[in-house]
Each structure stands twice: as structure tokens, then as C-alpha cells.
Amino acid sequence: MNAFNSYVKKFLERVQTAHFLAWPYGELVNERDRHADVLSAPLTLHCGVTLKNRLVKAAMSDSLGDGAGRPSEQQIELYRRWADGGAALSIIGEVQVDHRFAEKPGNLVVGPRTDDTLLRRLAEAGSTDRAQIWPQLGHAGALAHAPISNPAGPSALDLDGLRCDELSLAEIKELPTAYARAASHAQAVGFGGVEIHAGHGFLLSQFLSPLFNRRSDHYGGSIEARCRILSEILQQVRHAVGDDFAVAVKINSSDQLDGGLSEADSLTAIELIDAESVDLIDISGGTYFPGAPASSDRRSAGPYFIDFARRARSVTHTPLMATGGFKTRAEAAEAVASNAVDLIGLARPLALDPDLASKWTRPGGGDPSFPEFDAPPPGGLTAWYSMRLTAIADGIEDEWDVELSDAIEAYEARDAERVDTWRRAFEVSNGEAG
Numbered sequence: 001m002n003a004f005n006s007y008v009k010k011f012l013e014r015v016q017t018a019h020f021l022a023w024p025y026g027e028l029v030n031e032r033d034r035h036a037d038v039l040s041a042p043l044t045l046h047c048g049v050t051l052k053n054r055l056v057k058a059a060m061s062d063s064l065g066d067g068a069g070r071p072s073e074q075q076i077e078l079y080r081r082w083a084d085g086g087a088a089l090s091i092i093g094e095v096q097v098d099h100r101f102a103e104k105p106g107n108l109v110v111g112p113r114t115d116d117t118l119l120r121r122l123a124e125a126g127s128t129d130r131a132q133i134w135p136q137l138g139h140a141g142a143l144a145h146a147p148i149s150n151p152a153g154p155s156a157l158d159l160d161g162l163r164c165d166e167l168s169l170a171e172i173k174e175l176p177t178a179y180a181r182a183a184s185h186a187q188a189v190g191f192g193g194v195e196i197h198a199g200h201g202f203l204l205s206q207f208l209s210p211l212f213n214r215r216s217d218h219y220g221g222s223i224e225a226r227c228r229i230l231s232e233i234l235q236q237v238r239h240a241v242g243d244d245f246a247v248a249v250k251i252n253s254s255d256q257l258d259g260g261l262s263e264a265d266s267l268t269a270i271e272l273i274d275a276e277s278v279d280l281i282d283i284s285g286g287t288y289f290p291g292a293p294a295s296s297d298r299r300s301a302g303p304y305f306i307d308f309a310r311r312a313r314s315v316t317h318t319p320l321m322a323t324g325g326f327k328t329r330a331e332a333a334e335a336v337a338s339n340a341v342d343l344i345g346l347a348r349p350l351a352l353d354p355d356l357a358s359k360w361t362r363p364g365g366g367d368p369s370f371p372e373f374d375a376p377p378p379g380g381l382t383a384w385y386s387m388r389l390t391a392i393a394d395g396i397e398d399e400w401d402v403e404l405s406d407a408i409e410a411y412e413a414r415d416a417e418r419v420d421t422w423r424r425a426f427e428v429s430n431g432e433a434g
Ligand SMILES: Cc1cc2nc3c(=O)[nH]c(=O)nc-3n(C[C@H](O)[C@H](O)[C@H](O)COP(=O)(O)O)c2cc1C
Pocket: 058, 059, 060, 061, 062, 092, 093, 094, 136, 197, 199, 200, 250, 284, 295, 296, 297, 323, 324, 325, 326, 345, 346, 347, 348, 349, 381, 382, 383, 385, 386
């Protein structure tokens, strides 16, 4: 977009949000005001943290770590941008509790080698204007990035495109401490909460899933046993951070895979989570299992998990968020107004327009236009959106107009370049590249 077009776009947005154009259209204005009212209502969580509105920047692995697990200046700018854009909360995707099992070499790591000054600056940048910023604490398990790790999950697997070892019982017993240590660390550097990532086929989602978890000890078998490690982690995290810090969980409504986590089992897991001290349950679905449908690559119309969220309401008192598929303000307002969920998680919409939360909480609104791609390859959309986050971080999103294939190439090249940095920083001598 050239400078003139960008100026016109900003002018029109301002005029729209200032009501000038809207007032003659009675009912339309009322409807728009109602949407703004619903979405701008604050929500106070059990821990006492108040979210200033109902719009959350869902976890996105932004690949903007510096390659050694530390925040980059670009990443700090990205989160400042979302806070300035009005999101009540931004969740930083894939912040690793153990550098040995990262999802990508652009992830952050919260651990002994972390640069706390940079983490503090990230927490500060993301919390301007009463916004909250929480790291999503992750461990990729079987889906750890092979060039920098030896992937290991609940059970050993040797499938096309996915090979992993089995975690020993002793290694499983160490997990609650690792998550609790990372959560305390996040709290110490100024974040207001954490989201425990138990979705999308990463470690805790692998434990929940019969496809990944074939254990015969008390961490495998029934859904109660498959959920045990998640419950133990939640207990230890809460013990470490105290009552005033937000603890959320992201969980799949189902894996959308034959033999994976079913909706019925997910509802039981939500009931079990409800018994812990949790402030928010973020509902998603799908996995990054090779060839499987991932939520971030999905293109179907309408919010994906609202029907499931309505069913989850009957088994939990914990506030609910649904992430996935929201494309219009009307859909978001309807999901909250109908009491299906308390919060709306937005990933791609906030990658398209980092100011969307401001627009959707003011009269006038304005929905993003979504790009259309012909037959994108698996992971292609996620790569394109990921590169768009870099454009936002660099302040060039208005001019950014990149072909899918170029975005995928740039995304893959950046990760490949960072592998050596990661291996040096963490003295990795194993992994496929070793
Ligand atoms: C670039 C990109 C990176 C993502 N990384 C993560 C992640 O690190 N953790 C996570 O839980 N979900 C991740 N997701 C999935 C989103 O949180 C969300 O569940 C999914 O994109 C569907 O929501 P949407 O329709 O609003 O995009 C990612 C999505 C995108 C587009």
C-alpha cells in the first residue's frame, strides 16, 4: 500500500470510529454499539487480574527470538504494537520451559541462560495501557525441532516424518518442577500470568492423546491417567506463583485425528482441570502431527470451537476462551453475548490488523479482509502469517505484500540460519544436525 492509500485508510478508520458516518443509520449503529459494548466489557479472573476487554491476541509462535532463546528488539516492538492496538491480553506463543525440546529455534526459553533484562523489557512493552502479556509455557515433546533436539514424548514413535523416544518416568516426574520454575521466572520479570500449552499436539497434548500416549504406567490409559501430568503441573505452578498470578491452559477440543483425543475425553480433561486452580481455559483443536489439520492452517468459515465451548460450560466454572476462526466482530460479540465463552482468542486476525482490538471495542468496528491462497501446502499459511508478524514488528505491514511461496521460503531460511546459533548457545551436541 503506498503512503497516500495508507493515509486515506487511516483517515477513513478515524472518521468511522468517530461516529460521523454511522449516526444516520439508526439500527445499524445500535447493533454496532452493542457489539462494541459486549466486547469492551472488562473481565476479572479468579486470581484478581482484570482483562480490560474480551479480545485476546492468541498464542502465535512469532519466530522472533534471537536464536539463543532471548527476545529480540523486533519481538519487543511486536508486543508493544499489540498492546497499543487495544488487545486486553497478548499470549506469547511457544516459550520453552526446557531448551532441549523447542518447537523452533526462534522460540524464547525461560531458564538459567535467559536474559532477564530483555524479558523485562518485553513484559513492559506488552503491558502498556493496562494490557496483559503472558508467555505460553511449552515443551514440544515428540514434535521438538529435530535439528536442535532429540524429540521425546510419552511413548516412542517411529512414523513417517515423526520419530521420537519415550520419556522415562523420572523425566516425567521432573516436568512439574520445570513448568513451575518457568512460571515463577515469568512472574519475577513482570508478566501477569502464563498459559500452559496442552494443545496442538505438543508434549502435554501428546499425553492427553491416545495416539501419542501408549504408556501402561499411571500416566497412560484412561483419560484421567493421561491428564495426570497436566494436573500435577498445574498444582505445582500454582504453588510456585501464589494466588494473584494468572494461570491459563490451552487444550484441544479434539485432535481431529482418528484415534486421537476425542471431544468426550477432552470434556473429562476440562472437568479435571476445573478441579485445579486455573483462571482460564483456552479451547482450540487440531495438531501439528505431520499431515494433520492444524488450526492455524484451517480455512473453513465461522468460529471453530463454539459448539464445543457451550458443552464445556456445563462441566466447568472456569472462564472460557475459544480461539480459532473468528473473522468478524459480529461473530466475536455473538460468542460472548450468548455466553458461549468469556473471551475471544484471535491469531490471524491480529496478524492482519494489529489494531483490530481497538476497532472492535469502539462503535464502527471494521473487519479485516483475509487473503485467499490457492491450494497452500501444509504449514504454508502458518508460515505466511508468521512472516507477516515480522512485518508488523518492523512497522512495514501496510506495504507488506508477499507471495505465499516467498514467505514460506523466507520462513524456512530464517529457521535454518538459526539452528547453529541455537546449538552454540545451548551447547547442543545431539539432534539430527549433530
Ligand atoms: C503464525 C502462527 C503461529 C502460531 N503459533 C502458535 C503457538 O505458538 N501456540 C499456540 O497455541 N497456537 C499457535 N497458533 C495457533 C493460534 O493460536 C490459533 O489457535 C489458530 O491460528 C486459529 O486461530 P485464528 O483463526 O484466530 O488464526 C499459531 C497460529 C499462527 C497463524
